[in-house]
Amino acid sequence: MISSKMKDLVANSSIIRAMFEEGKRLSDIYGEENVFDYSLGNPNALPPENIKIEINKILNEIAPKLVHGYMNNSGYEDVRGKIAEFLNKKHNIDISYNNIVMTCGAAGGLNILLKTLLNPEDEVIVFAPFFGEYRNYVNNFDGKLVVVSTDIDTFEPNMESLKEKINSKTKAIIINSPNNPTGVIYSEKVIQDLANLMNQKQDELGTSIYLISDEPYREIVYDNVVVPYILKYYTNSFIGYSYSKSLSLPGERIGYVVANTNMDCFDDIMISLNVANRILGFVNAPSLFQRVIANCLEAEVDVSIYQKNRDLLYNYLTKIGFVCVKPQGAFYLFIRTPIKDDKKFCEDAKEFKLLLVAGSAFECPGHARLSYCVDYKKIENSLPAFEKLAKSYNLK
Amino acid sequence: MISSKMKDLVANSSIIRAMFEEGKRLSDIYGEENVFDYSLGNPNALPPENIKIEINKILNEIAPKLVHGYMNNSGYEDVRGKIAEFLNKKHNIDISYNNIVMTCGAAGGLNILLKTLLNPEDEVIVFAPFFGEYRNYVNNFDGKLVVVSTDIDTFEPNMESLKEKINSKTKAIIINSPNNPTGVIYSEKVIQDLANLMNQKQDELGTSIYLISDEPYREIVYDNVVVPYILKYYTNSFIGYSYSKSLSLPGERIGYVVANTNMDCFDDIMISLNVANRILGFVNAPSLFQRVIANCLEAEVDVSIYQKNRDLLYNYLTKIGFVCVKPQGAFYLFIRTPIKDDKKFCEDAKEFKLLLVAGSAFECPGHARLSYCVDYKKIENSLPAFEKLAKSYNLK
Numbered sequence: 001m002i003s004s005k006m007k008d009l010v011a012n013s014s015i016i017r018a019m020f021e022e023g024k025r026l027s028d029i030y031g032e033e034n035v036f037d038y039s040l041g042n043p044n045a046l047p048p049e050n051i052k053i054e055i056n057k058i059l060n061e062i063a064p065k066l067v068h069g070y071m072n073n074s075g076y077e078d079v080r081g082k083i084a085e086f087l088n089k090k091h092n093i094d095i096s097y098n099n100i101v102m103t104c105g106a107a108g109g110l111n112i113l114l115k116t117l118l119n120p121e122d123e124v125i126v127f128a129p130f131f132g133e134y135r136n137y138v139n140n141f142d143g144k145l146v147v148v149s150t151d152i153d154t155f156e157p158n159m160e161s162l163k164e165k166i167n168s169k170t171k172a173i174i175i176n177s178p179n180n181p182t183g184v185i186y187s188e189k190v191i192q193d194l195a196n197l198m199n200q201k202q203d204e205l206g207t208s209i210y211l212i213s214d215e216p217y218r219e220i221v222y223d224n225v226v227v228p229y230i231l232k233y234y235t236n237s238f239i240g241y242s243y244s245k246s247l248s249l250p251g252e253r254i255g256y257v258v259a260n261t262n263m264d265c266f267d268d269i270m271i272s273l274n275v276a277n278r279i280l281g282f283v284n285a286p287s288l289f290q291r292v293i294a295n296c297l298e299a300e301v302d303v304s305i306y307q308k309n310r311d312l313l314y315n316y317l318t319k320i321g322f323v324c325v326k327p328q329g330a331f332y333l334f335i336r337t338p339i340k341d342d343k344k345f346c347e348d349a350k351e352f353k354l355l356l357v358a359g360s361a362f363e364c365p366g367h368a369r370l371s372y373c374v375d376y377k378k379i380e381n382s383l384p385a386f387e388k389l390a391k392s393y394n395l396k
Numbered sequence: 397m398i399s400s401k402m403k404d405l406v407a408n409s410s411i412i413r414a415m416f417e418e419g420k421r422l423s424d425i426y427g428e429e430n431v432f433d434y435s436l437g438n439p440n441a442l443p444p445e446n447i448k449i450e451i452n453k454i455l456n457e458i459a460p461k462l463v464h465g466y467m468n469n470s471g472y473e474d475v476r477g478k479i480a481e482f483l484n485k486k487h488n489i490d491i492s493y494n495n496i497v498m499t500c501g502a503a504g505g506l507n508i509l510l511k512t513l514l515n516p517e518d519e520v521i522v523f524a525p526f527f528g529e530y531r532n533y534v535n536n537f538d539g540k541l542v543v544v545s546t547d548i549d550t551f552e553p554n555m556e557s558l559k560e561k562i563n564s565k566t567k568a569i570i571i572n573s574p575n576n577p578t579g580v581i582y583s584e585k586v587i588q589d590l591a592n593l594m595n596q597k598q599d600e601l602g603t604s605i606y607l608i609s610d611e612p613y614r615e616i617v618y619d620n621v622v623v624p625y626i627l628k629y630y631t632n633s634f635i636g637y638s639y640s641k642s643l644s645l646p647g648e649r650i651g652y653v654v655a656n657t658n659m660d661c662f663d664d665i666m667i668s669l670n671v672a673n674r675i676l677g678f679v680n681a682p683s684l685f686q687r688v689i690a691n692c693l694e695a696e697v698d699v700s701i702y703q704k705n706r707d708l709l710y711n712y713l714t715k716i717g718f719v720c721v722k723p724q725g726a727f728y729l730f731i732r733t734p735i736k737d738d739k740k741f742c743e744d745a746k747e748f749k750l751l752l753v754a755g756s757a758f759e760c761p762g763h764a765r766l767s768y769c770v771d772y773k774k775i776e777n778s779l780p781a782f783e784k785l786a787k788s789y790n791l792k
Contacts, residue, residue, distance in 0.1 A: 013671045065644075104649070108677040136675035281503035288647070
């Protein structure tokens, strides 16, 4: 009775639920402390203390109608103005509130962008491995997802393959750096090459090809690696930003879309994003948290927690024979599975109470993702289990 | 360059914006106190004092990860459980957390419902006048909106016309009581007649026809009129609820969908609503406010403010010759325009600094909507303007 589009998703969701319940079952049998769940991306760094302080301040100082009331579907103008000012300073750009639409997280942002851009059958390019939801978001608007491979030694886009796959139906390319699931950050050179190729193809095809940079992990970066700011490298560019990870507020659904002023059809696109926010049912990004983040633009979570986790886990896993590109950001490790069948590998890992996600979920089989946004102690305790897993495959 | 589906909406949005800017322009010229804006449905009753108290309590007593973190896409189980318990007691029903999905307001709820139910070309019936967004929501999923008229002396559904319009493509009927824009509440008899007809048609056609009751105004009710609880009258029924008006929190985007346990395909539908919440980009209803409303289930805004406004405005307008069904709920009056052309009437009203919305926006021409969620004093001050407007049409 449910719609055809939802049928497969509901079936698939039952598989995910079964996995989740398997984790619960293991915890019930062996005790929660003996099960090592690396499957979820729920940030475990605490939100900055300011969040609570600012909530109190806002509730005490601003009239309820201006905290909990309706506003422009794009969000409070003063909030958008503060973000624009912050970004101008930080990235040496020149935007205003008019370049920004407040969104229900990056997921809401990507959906209003695709609603705005896609006609049925329009193509959207992503680089595997990629966040599985991109397929669903594109499918919401009857677009066609086109997958381009990456070099599995670096997880950088394969430019030759990209060149072949861009055609007159290509409406957008989604990138995600720092990346889920690999933790890789695209260097300035990668971005420059991508921009050059896209510009060349736009000229050749006479079309607009938009670059959408999905950046929920922008602030989760190690070793002072720089994440290039896309708006400076490519004209037809958007950034979908989220405070879910940068301020550990994933449940609050707060983020924004920022658009390059010089893009094709800027005015129509900004109005369309506003209308899409309304008609897709978001209406507006949650109002109190719009005000909260505007007062916490300089705040950050303690990224060193994640870096410590990365170091421990990356060093140990590679020492015992696993192969893995060293992540420079986000909180994921994407290891190569010692057998081709990544689903079987994850089943095997479960024998040692290790819960991982198969690379197939990111359309990159032969790999598995570990989310290391867990307690350091837990990681320490899990190391013997990884060692047993490695030995069972005769690694090293 | 924007998608075809968005093109008309963007054009239309410019008209709305022009109207809005016209209001601003009038305020600039004549002073804000001399412009009477009855066009917006932004609730002006204060949120209950508990909201602030509960936010503080939650932030002080519950771990941040359980306030701001990810949870099941359907929402916190304990929050859903508390709502179920509250509804069981209030309406003498028997549901659990499993019947409820927390949503980003009623708008988010309607979108996940339609995503779940609609295949392209499936039909959704609404009764004119209706909230204009229904057309957009149905269009999001390529459904077809079918409009059934109401009796303009009562604004109750025309059952004969409904009977003719239900066919094998009919997937759902949306009702909205208390109604935007008329303020009418459907009596138990209307609901019973509707349920009987729908049951008869389901038997005849061998299909499932779902009843979706959009209830953001459920608590905004006058003179102790009872709003029948749909789940008790029809098996294939959903309610889309919102705290936007009942607690004056429209910017916070918090509400829920509740489904009748005995409906066709209940299990698949509940999973699908969960998945739709995720893939449409809502992910989950804002987390802090899930907890806030769970602690404020007995709270309410001061409805007497709206009742006072209604009484003043309804009594005065009918006294000076306007024709209008007396609203029993919500905060709208839907007057019959003395000329056929409702857009022209609204233009004329603007001459007297009265901002109204033409009935055409609700697909019921020959009427105009007044939102009376404004200050009482403002209404008093606007009465001479209404009198001049009436006189200009030689009413009474």
